[in-house]
Amino acid sequence: MADKPSDLVQGTLDMLILKTLALEPMHGYGIAVRLEQMSKGVFRLNAGSLFVAFQRLERAGLISSEWKATENSRRAKYYVLTDQGRKRLNSETREWGRQVAAIARILEAS
């Protein structure tokens, strides 16, 4: 069963969700759409893996949630980035940048 996106590491998915929520609070579907847009359709996530990630992040205290009405006046659970989540996002982004740079150097060197 594909309960994990094929070549998307867990940490990467978490970071992308945090990144998405950094702009504004968002409900699950909104986050999925935004992720697809950001990745130009590369990340097409099924509901299972997405919601497992929400649950994980919420339990870690990086995001919180509340029920609100959508623009189409539907009830949906909106996820909000917490202060702790924002901090984590910043540090992860920096770390990510370093790793990418390192990988790039290795690739160039070979």
Add this chain to the structure above:
Amino acid sequence: MSLLRSMVVGLQSLFRKEQVSQELDEELNGFLEMAAEEKMKQGMSRKDALRAVRLERGNLETSKEVVRSAGWESFVEICWQDLRFAARMLRKNPSFTVVAVLTLALGIGANTAIFSVVNAVLLRPLPYKDSDQLVQLIEHDQKRGVDFDWVSFPNFHDWAEQGKAFQYMAAYKFHALNLTNVSQAQMLFGLKVSANLLPTLGAEPILGRNFRPAEDQPGGDHEIILSYDTWRQSFGADPQLIGKTLTLNDQPYTVIGVMPAGFNFPPTVPITSAVPSRKAAFLIPLGLAVNPDQRDWNMLGVIARLKPGATIAQARADLDIVSRSLERQYPTQNQGITVRVEPLLNQVVGDIRPALWVFLAAISLVLLVACANVTNLLLARSTIRQREMALRTSLGASRSRLVRQLFTESLLLAVGGGAFGILLAYGGILLLTTLSPDNLPRIGDVAIDGRVLAYTAVVSVLTGIIFGLAPSLGVALVDVSQPLKGQRSTPTPKHSGLRSTLVVSEVALSLALLIGAGLMLKSFVRMERVDPGFRADKVLTVWTILSEAKYAPQKRAAFYQQAWQRIQALPGVKSVGAIDNLPLSGVHGGGPFTIEGHPTTSDADAPAAYRCVVSLNYFQTMSIPLLQGREFTEHDRDGSPTALIINETAARRYWPAQNPVGSRLSFTTGRTQPTWLEIVGVVKDVLHDGLESPAKPTIYLTFLQSPQAFMVTVARTDVDPASLSPAARGAIAAVDKDQPVLMTRTMADIYSDAVAQRRFNTALIVAFGALALLLAMVGIYGLMAFAVTQRTHEIGVRIALGAQRWDVLKLVLGRGLRLALLGIVFGLAAAFFLTRFLSKLLFNVPQTDPATFIVVSLCLGGIALLASYIPARRAMRADPMLALRYE
């Protein structure tokens, strides 16, 4: 922090399952609806849009399941499910469950009981402040290779002055006091101690105060501290008692303190019958001064508290230096004398430690046998459950899930076994403490405490893992398709191989245990047959100590002569004698002597012997035969030359190949002018130190020439000796109403004490062996019975094809016997290796005694044959028609 949050949220979803599930439902539903709306905007019908979304994003139920199983609480939930299922399965098979739980309960319970003894006796610290800092100091004589628990006062004094590793060093000695001037004269048994004994132990009186150093001086020593029990029992817990004067040994003593209820020192009174009480009733000052002539008078127990941070090794090194300098200073008395430093706990448990570890090891073997049995039961059941497992696999249960399920069942069995085991352990402890000899130290403290419970829990889980391993892993190997095709489940070769191996190891383990039990039993029989050198039946012993202040030596003789006459006159008494150091009682004394014409340079080279003072009729009363010369007579009295009688061992060792009668010896050694004393007779040996120690050279003196204050009167009777005890006490009181009797005991009781430890050890090991044997036999029976049921079809075919019933019997018996023989071979090898750990507990039996090995093996083989005969007979009677109808 986030861990905490995760736990809180997890717990919430466990307990508010409905609400959490509803929320997730709504959220996911919303998600899929929004996705579908998006598609409908692009012109799809609602139905198509919903299907497309399901394909793209996964359907609602699967997603829910994925999200739910991601949290840790889902693991708990599965475990809970497994547990309930396991409980249901076990309930459905009550006979299996009962047998398995009982087997485990027996194993775990016995193990718990033995561990609780180990815990209380060996592991629990002594009841003193920082007791791991307390040590015992023992003199070691390098030349003779012997230890002296007792130390002379001058040596103790020098160790205490010169030793640097110690915060305190204290000395004590046992002492008895006659309490008079009260309604009934009473003998109190207690200690003389140095003033710093209580600070050394970190203890303080609850009333009054400790001794002052000035009170621990010759002449200034008339203060007494009472034990809590004495204060309550003899003085009605009178708080005004402090400062009052008691008459003890006809001397005035001022009560200066009362110890707390829990205080007891020494932690165990040495294992001897001579001590009427396990608890010291009083403390009085030692009141000794250094007398250089007494450097070899070993009479004090010495303990010390290490300086904070100092180790035993440092203390040893420290005292090595001291003892070497003392050796140079006092070569005559201290040559070859070194000091051993041992934890004080060793004094208490040193003798019993090896036996207890052997017991724990043995009972763990029994538990292993129990495990093997339960494994076998589970394997048999898993053969039967193959269909169920196959069905569940084909319905989508993963193998790991099935393994986990089976493991849960095993653990549940183990926990059940553990719980019943604890109940059994309570009974076991009761039995152990009742059966155990009184002199097993700290046996009264045995109880199930936290540590014992933790041990039981660990043991139960471990056994669960051990016996659950094979059946659970077996599932992983099962071929799913076969059982479902409706084929008769035959035991897979792998299973039956494993089960046979288990039975073989059961037989091997129990054989090893039984051989150990056999060796112990043989040792016990050998010891019972040992001739102690006297007749112990129908003898009453009466223990008295005269106060030295009231009774000068000549008055002692008069007192005892009268007392013995009165006891002799009692109806039922045949003869009366007396001795100061009664055999088997743990009391002994003696020292070096010089043989005329054989001068020696130092004490260490001199011949040495026990010394006993006996009354005229002692040898006759105890039935100790005279071998040479004559007995003491009333002509050997004050004023006439001192007469000596020696025992056989002394005669053989020191007067080899010659008649010692007429030879002379002296108790003075070294440079002092000797007084020569003549040997007038030789008597047969008596085993003074217990039935397992060889006779020691002994020299007897006659009471008339050296009257003692402490004498044990022995009376041989026609009637039950215990029944004469009140009359004997009356006889003593008739001579002096202020003279208490220390105790009266029959010689048979004293003899019984001397063999109690071995009897207990033997009973325990034999019980373990029997338990293992029982379990192993159940194992063989179970395996054979199961095999016969499984092979009913095959046997039916054989009979139908003309096999004789005898052949069938041979077939089944042969298999059982093969397994038993294999087990016996391995068991013999194991016993050969394991019995060496038993060697310390054996007596006059080699650890690889061939007779024991052979007899026990034959017995086990016979019983194994019997255990497989019952199922074999059933197989023999199998009706071929019935067997074949199963097809």
